[in-house]
Amino acid sequence: MKKTSTPMVPAGRAPGGEPLLVVDDLHVEFTTRQGVVRAVNGVSYSLNPGETLAVLGESGSGKSVTAQAIMGILDTPPARVSRGEIRFRGTDLLRLPEEARSRIRGRRIAMIFQDALSALNPVFTVGFQIGEMFRVHRGASRRDAEKKAIELMDRVRIPGARQRVHDYPHQFSGGMRQRIMIAMSIALDPEVLIADEPTTALDVTVQAQIMELLAELRRESDMGLILITHDLGVVADVADRIAVMYGGRIVEKAPVHDIYRTPAHPYAKGLLDSVPRVDQKGQELFAIKGMPPNLLDMPSGCSFHPRCPYRQDDCVTDAPPLYEIGPTRASACHYWREVLDGSHG
Amino acid sequence: MAAMGEPILEVRDLVKYFPLTRGIVVRKQIGAIRAVDGVSFDLRRGETLGIVGESGCGKSTLAKLLMALERPTSGSVRINGREVARARGGELKRVRRNIQMVMQDPYTSLNPRMTVGDIVGEPFEIHRDVAPKGDRRRRVRELLEVVGLDPDHVNRYPHQFSGGQRQRIGIARGLALRPEIIVCDEPVSALDVSIQAQVVNLLARLQDEFGLAYVFIAHDLSVVRHISDRVGVMYLGKMVELGKETEIYDRPTHPYTQALLSAVPVPNPEGRERRERIILHGDPPSPADPPSGCRFRTRCWKAAEICAVEEPPLRIRPGTGHASACHFAETRDVTPA
Known part of the structure; x- marks a missing residue:
């Protein structure tokens, strides 16, 4: 069961020089008791290898729903992709059968969530959960999976990985839990990593550590990073390009320097x-x-x-x-x- | 804005330990969380003191101690010279009238079964002598108007309002008794970015209008800088640096303050490649078992032998104009211009 790529989506660059990932005119609707909510209303953006795209918006802007649609983890129903394409290396993910899609999810497109404590399973050790990636996707044995888990914990700089691999999520601090999440998400060397508010729940000094870690991982592997956030500071620090979302649409797209300047x-x-x-101190x-x-x-x-x-x-x-x-x-x-x-x- | 003269709030050597116990039938104390461990400061009329620090540094426990929602293990909190920490009954009620609180989360700090009018008017129910019964409705409508809400919405319920509006309701409730001091515990961090500026502006306007003094607890350092006259930096239950806003932000002397300020992402991509950033390693130690001597020494790049032995007191040191709790305090500019 050693398969490294999914046959339906070619590895390497897509024909015609298309970017790594293209979201094209995506529409997502939610059916609620009060009516149909158009959470995402014609969103298009693209991501190149090694690039960091920041998706900036407030709650309800549709930034996370778009990400969930890319991952294929929308709750359907109530959510429904009503129009559009999500092309990964030229192949429309929305048209793939679920089986093919699940071979991409977590393996070639991975995601980090905001709240690491609720995203981790409290009754399994972190080593078991990180190792699960290798057992499920690569058919690794328990012993090999644990070895890999320790390697990854080292890579995301969790001190004393060998001793801590048998600890449970609640025994780690918030920053360390987020590192565990990152370890899981990069376990299979994804080509696209989606980070949904990865540092919002963390303190600034820990946030700086995590952002530094993400930047390093991206440099090492040429992975494309979609960073979903509402923090203008974080965006200015790490993004190459920005898409600003408001009310389910993209309202501005620009390289990072341009949008902050003008x-x-x-x-x-x-x-x-x-x-x-600083110069506005004391003013409204x-x-x-x-x-x-x-x-x-x-x-x-x-x-x-x-x-x-x-x-x-x-x-x-x-x-x-x-x-x-x-x-x-x-x-x-x-x-x-x-x-x-x-x-x- | 910084008013001089008599402090209206004096905090001296404030300590709060939470006991750690083991056993169910026979409870044995096996240790203590040192949440706040010897904090002192003054607050003057009309002044804003910002308190910054990361989770677990004791800033929210400090807020509860100021409000007399928790009893200190030792130390004192005085409002206009009256002791709060040991006040009971009617005396406690009287001093509490002068200090009110605005909470972080407007979604959980308002009772969903009460109308806005009842929420904002509740302080009058508790302190009946403040407003005669017939006058309360009018006072509530006035308060709603002051915080920028429609007074005709007095009969609505919290769920009918957005996050920013709910925070205004919380502020109106805080203002009801005409306090001199308001403790704001992360008042904007739960709000959408586009709403935060509105609430910050409201707080600043109310301060001018009513001569309020704020203790403004937040982790967003740029908001704290904007609104504060003085800033205190906390780490593991201790105040490690305290000074005027410009002193803390432009000339920080404590290594922790320097690391904290340099870690804040600046919303301007110009020159980001050259930006110097102090990355702290590891996590803060547990407040149940803080390091000996200086509590920051386990993560500090300046730590020397003396730091493990002798706890540096918070005082003004040679060459710096404001108080710092570091044996090796020296100025370093870490915020990009």
């Missing part, structure tokens, strides 16, 4: 402006007014219009497409030129 969407600009800066912070939209009752036109300082009449009626505003940038705002100008001034 955001082109009012929401992205508002978020950046509301970060407290810029605050985006209003609150995030209710997914059951989305505003007409552009879903940001009730909160937007650039709003014009057509924003209420026409939803802006994601305008290409440069070779590597896009903004879903009718008035992106004005926003860009405002960013310069």
Whole structure:
């Protein structure tokens, strides 16, 4: 049972130079008692090997649902992918039979979750859980799996791995548990790693350790990293490119330096402006007014219009497409030129 | 904003140990969690003292001690010269009126079965002499307006509000008794990023309007910097550095403060390759069994023999203008300009 690649998805670069992973016009709906919620509404992004793409958004923006759709771990029902493609090395994952998909999940596309304590099973030792990856996917023996688990715990720098391999999750601190999660996710050398708020539950000094570890692992293996977060600081530290999500759509896509210098969407600009800066001490912070939209009752036109300082009449009626505003940038705002100008001034 | 004059809150050598016990029938104490271990500071009228530190450093226990929700093992908390820590009954009720709290999680700190009016008006039920019964409804509506909520929503329930609005309800409740001090324990960390600035602005406005003094406990160092006049840094139950906001952020002298500040991701990608970052190794030791001498020495790159033997007191040291609890305190700028 030693299979290293799935026959249906070729290894190596896809024909035609397509990126490693492409999310193309993805729509995800949830059927609830109050009605149909369009959690993801036409999201497209791509990821290249060795690249870090940050997906930035608040709760309800659809950033985690998109990730779950890529992993194929959406609860169906109530969730349903109603349209779109997720191409991994050129093959649409959504069209693969479940069996083929499960050979990719965890092996070639892996994920780290926010809350390591609830993602780990409390009644098994961490060594057993890390080793499970090798037993299930590679048919390794118990003994070999444990040896691999110790190696991995060393690799994610858990001190005293040999002694701690028989400990249970509750015996580890939050930072160490997140390392265990990372060890499990990189066990099979995935080509894509999705990290969903990997450091949100952690203290800053531990966060710095974990982000450093992820960056190192990515450098070593040319793995593509999708980092889902709401933290503008973390994004600025590690991302190559950013996709900003709001109300189930991507509102801005840009290389990291461009968006911090000159955001082109009012929401992205508002978020950046509301970060407290040293020279604003004692002054009122810029605050985006209003609150995030209710997914059951989305505003007409552009879903940001009730909160937007650039709003014009057509924003209420026409939803802006994601305008290409440069070779590597896009903004879903009718008035992106004005926003860009405002960013310069 | 920093008001001078008499401190309204004086904390001296505050200590809180939680006993660790073993056995069910016969309980034996086998040790103690030293959650807060000898913390002293003053808070003046209209001033904001930020308290930063990581989980387990004792900052939330400190908040509970200030509110007299926990009794200290030793030490004192005085509000306007009156001892809180040992007050009981009517006396406790009177001093508590002057210090109120805003909690972290607006989803669990509001009773889902009470209307907003009942939640905000509850302090008047407990302190009946503050507002006569007929006047309470009006006072509640006023409070809702002050925190930027629609007074006509007084009969709604918490679930009908968003996270940011719920936090405003919590703030209105905190303001009801016209306290002089409000303890804010992570007041914005549970909120969406786009909402945090609104609540920070509200807190700043209320401070100006009512002359409030804040103890502002948070782990978001940029928010703390924005709102605080002075900042205290805690590590394993100890205050390791205390000074004016600029002193702590621009000229930190304690290695832990330096590591903490350098670990904060800066929301600006310019120059990120050259940024110097102090990565601490390992996790904080257990507060049940803290290291001898300086508690930070097990993770400190400056640790020497003296650090294991002698605990460095929090005091102003030569060459630095503010108090630091390090034998080798020296200024180092770690925050990028």
